[in-house]
Each structure stands twice: as C-alpha cells, then as structure tokens.
Amino acid sequence: MDWPGYSPDLNPIQHVWDMLGRRIAAHQLPPTCLPENRRALLDEWCNIPQDQIDNLILSMSRRCKACIASSRRHTLY
Numbered sequence: 001m002d003w004p005g006y007s008p009d010l011n012p013i014q015h016v017w018d019m020l021g022r023r024i025a026a027h028q029l030p031p032t033c034l035p036e037n038r039r040a041l042l043d044e045w046c047n048i049p050q051d052q053i054d055n056l057i058l059s060m061s062r063r064c065k066a067c068i069a070s071s072r073r074h075t076l077y
Helices: 012-025 034-047 050-058 060-069
Strands: none
Touching: 012 034, 012 050, 050 060
16 A cells, blocks of 8 residues: 555554643643653653553554545545
C-alpha cells in the first residue's frame, strides 16, 4: 500500500501528541520552563489510560480502509 508522505491519517502518534497537548493545556498552572514542561509531559504520558492507546492501535485497520476509500482525500481521522 502506498503511504502518502503528507498524510497524518495513518499515524496514531499524532493523536497521542494531541492528547498530551490537551492534557498539558488543561493544567491550572502550565509549565513555564523546559524542566517543568519535561516533567509535565512525562507525568501526563504515564497517565494516559492504556485503553486509549489500545483503541488507537486497534483503529489502524479502519484508518487504512478509510484512507484507501477516500482516494487520498480527507477522512474522519
């Protein structure tokens, strides 16, 4: 299967980064320096529920099918 280089549709890590970003943004006091940001990211990474990661992995076949069906146009992912 061709994998279009411009398509984030098939890359579940993009969704993990989005989860991390939303979790950090929800902090009452966001990190103000690099060490704080690193600590916050590591803490949030460890707190992502495993079922969310599993769901992303299990969604790969749906993502691939949607990408193929869309003829490389926009998908819901």
